[in-house]
Amino acid sequence: xxxxxxxxxxxxxxxxxxxxxxxxxxxxxxxxxxxxxxxxxxxxxxxxxxxxxxxxxxxxxxxxxxxxxxxxxxxxxxxxxxxxxxxxxxxxxxxxxxxxxxxxxxxxxxxxxxxxxxxxxxxxxxxxxxxxxxxxxxxxxxxxxxxxxxxxxxxxxxxxxxxxxxxxxxxxxxxxxxxxxxxxxxxxxxxx
Numbered sequence: 001x002x003x004x005x006x007x008x009x010x011x012x013x014x015x016x017x018x019x020x021x022x023x024x025x026x027x028x029x030x031x032x033x034x035x036x037x038x039x040x041x042x043x044x045x046x047x048x049x050x051x052x053x054x055x056x057x058x059x060x061x062x063x064x065x066x067x068x069x070x071x072x073x074x075x076x077x078x079x080x081x082x083x084x085x086x087x088x089x090x091x092x093x094x095x096x097x098x099x100x101x102x103x104x105x106x107x108x109x110x111x112x113x114x115x116x117x118x119x120x121x122x123x124x125x126x127x128x129x130x131x132x133x134x135x136x137x138x139x140x141x142x143x144x145x146x147x148x149x150x151x152x153x154x155x156x157x158x159x160x161x162x163x164x165x166x167x168x169x170x171x172x173x174x175x176x177x178x179x180x181x182x183x184x185x186x187x188x189x190x191x192x
Contacts, residue, residue: 062122
């Protein structure tokens with residue numbers, strides 16, 4: 001796997017620019033290599049792959065997380081289209097608690113984003129028919145799932161939505177609570 005790694009403003013969140021090798025037939029790319037990721041500090045055993053398709057531009061999924069013992073590290077990428085991908089630090093006691101980072105992930109750029117446990121994650125599609133793939137370090141567990149409103153004013157994510165355009169949301173995301181209404185002392189992501 002050939003890639004370059006860039007730590008974002010919250011350094012635990014890492015963007016990977018993965019190399020693609022192309023010729024007249026198309027391209028080849030190694031998109032995951034556990035040993036090489038360990039060299040940049042991503043030491044995770046992924047247990048499940050997920051794949052979503054969002055038909056409409058402006059489809060917003062998130063901000064989602066899972067609690068211990070099902071907390072998830074995520075390695076996300078896009079195979080068709082593009083998204084603006086966001087990670088929000090929800091680790092109690094962290095110096096960056098409640099702060100967010102975001103980056104465009106796209107099939108054209110062929111980049112990936114590592115989002116560690118202790119972060120709420122979400123994305124909004126920038127193109128129609130966007131396909132989003134991600135590896136997780138723990139299986140989905142309904143009893144451990146959590147969500148935060150995408151437009152929480154205390155977090156202030158600058159989603160790149162055109163003026164007056166409402167995002168396409170799931171029923172669950174429409175009623176997600178604000179971060180200040182959650183008891184983060186029960187999240188058990190560790191001490192920071």
